[in-house]
Amino acid sequence: MGDEVFDQMTTGGHEQVVLCHEPRSGLRAIIAIHDTTLGPSLGGVRHWHYPSDADALRDALRLSRAMTYKAAISGLDQGGGKAVVLAPASGGGGEAVFRALGRFIDTLGGRYIAAEDVGTSPREMEWISRETPWVTGVDPSVGGSGDPSPYTAIGVFEGMRAACDHHFGTADLGGRRIVVQGCGHVGAPLVQMLCEAGAVVECADLNDERAQVLAAVGARPVPLAGLLERECDVFAPCALGGGISDESIPLLRCQVICGAANNQLAHEGGAEALAARGITYAPDYVVNAGGIVNIAEELRGYDPVRAERRCRAIGATTAAVLERAQHAGITPAAAADLIARERIDARTPLASIFTHGERTAFNHRPDGLLRPR
Numbered sequence: 001m002g003d004e005v006f007d008q009m010t011t012g013g014h015e016q017v018v019l020c021h022e023p024r025s026g027l028r029a030i031i032a033i034h035d036t037t038l039g040p041s042l043g044g045v046r047h048w049h050y051p052s053d054a055d056a057l058r059d060a061l062r063l064s065r066a067m068t069y070k071a072a073i074s075g076l077d078q079g080g081g082k083a084v085v086l087a088p089a090s091g092g093g094g095e096a097v098f099r100a101l102g103r104f105i106d107t108l109g110g111r112y113i114a115a116e117d118v119g120t121s122p123r124e125m126e127w128i129s130r131e132t133p134w135v136t137g138v139d140p141s142v143g144g145s146g147d148p149s150p151y152t153a154i155g156v157f158e159g160m161r162a163a164c165d166h167h168f169g170t171a172d173l174g175g176r177r178i179v180v181q182g183c184g185h186v187g188a189p190l191v192q193m194l195c196e197a198g199a200v201v202e203c204a205d206l207n208d209e210r211a212q213v214l215a216a217v218g219a220r221p222v223p224l225a226g227l228l229e230r231e232c233d234v235f236a237p238c239a240l241g242g243g244i245s246d247e248s249i250p251l252l253r254c255q256v257i258c259g260a261a262n263n264q265l266a267h268e269g270g271a272e273a274l275a276a277r278g279i280t281y282a283p284d285y286v287v288n289a290g291g292i293v294n295i296a297e298e299l300r301g302y303d304p305v306r307a308e309r310r311c312r313a314i315g316a317t318t319a320a321v322l323e324r325a326q327h328a329g330i331t332p333a334a335a336a337d338l339i340a341r342e343r344i345d346a347r348t349p350l351a352s353i354f355t356h357g358e359r360t361a362f363n364h365r366p367d368g369l370l371r372p373r
């Protein structure tokens with residue numbers, strides 16, 4: 001990783017990078033803490049096979065920074081962090097690896113709080129929770145909030161209503177033609193909510209069966225080929241990121257883009273290109289924050305009703321971002337970054353580095369472990 005680590009941290013504004021190695025389990029992991037001005041860093045644990053250590057570091061730095069902005073724009077008193085576990089080509093993982101990671105997380109005293117991400121599930125969070133209280137997203141049977149995807153879908157739904165209000169002058173989705181790309185954990189419940197709201201929904205998935213079953217809730221499964229070119233009011237990317245690119249933008253025949261996928265724009269310039277085409281882009285990290293909003297609720301003692309209410313507030317946040325963009329003459333993506341940055345900068349610099357979790361704010365789980373209230 002060489003001596004450019006500090007250069008990368010300086011450029012990204014990162015506070016701390018922790019390299020973790022535990023020879024018996026074979027754990028090799030990087031915990032990146034971007035900014036804890038607003039509170040302890042919160043972010044997923046990604047289990048992934050990287051071509052090189054440098055790629056893993058870059059991913060940890062990029063993802064942790066994005067979490068700072070997502071937490072800030074969502075009004076959470078959390079900072080941004082991310083852990084990446086470097087998987088061997090053969091897959092790796094297992095209880096010993098994640099318990100070792102849990103012990104490293106524990107040494108940070110609450111500066112980093114783990115959650116699920118690509119390659120991890122409530123099972124890995126449960127292993128981590130055997131070693132540290134600083135973990136969320138464990139199974140509801142052991143006091144956690146479980147799969148956050150339905151809450152992410154609620155946030156995207158409310159963000160879409162706000163984006164439609166901004167673009168068309170009404171938040172009513174009745175009769176709106178909406179194309180959903182990806183019918184997985186978030187896409188499927190989103191399709192159902194949209195159909196219930198009276199939208200005319202077309203959906204497609206790489207795994208065609210996942211799209212086909214949604215005919216039962218009133219959606220129309222369509223082929224993947226030519227999906228981006230389908231004429232519609234709203235295009236909802238709910239598969240992988242990077243789909244909005246120099247190649248795809250000229251093909252789009254939608255008025256609004258609003259979906260769950262992370263990093264939808266292949267590069268930052270895409271926001272300008274969409275604006276030039278008159279397409280309203282609801283920034284991905286604003287509308288897909290339901291997952292983190294939900295797990296942050298776990299830190300206060302999980303209440304699904306309050307979690308849903310806070311996810312529905314993503315509509316108001318989206319509206320504020322789009323209004324700010326319009327008034328300032330900037331793209332919604334730039335407006336979101338600006339609002340998030342303002343919130344962080346408003347905190348006194350004296351509070352800029354969160355030191356340790358408030359032990360007094362913790363109680364005991366039924367299984368005897370300490371966990372956030």
Ligand code: NAI
Pocket residue numbers: 148149150152181182183184185186187204205206207210224238239240241260261262288289291292
């Ligand atoms: P998932 O893996 O359950 O679903 C993704 C679906 O997209 C799969 O069914 C897959 O077959 C399909 N797919 C992949 N490539 C495709 C393509 N080119 N065209 C059409 N379909 C394709 O993932 P999940 O959890 O639903 O997440 C979807 C997106 O939302 C991801 O980008 C994820 O990072 C993001 N996200 C998810 C959150 C959550 O709470 N699950 C929270 C925030 C963001």
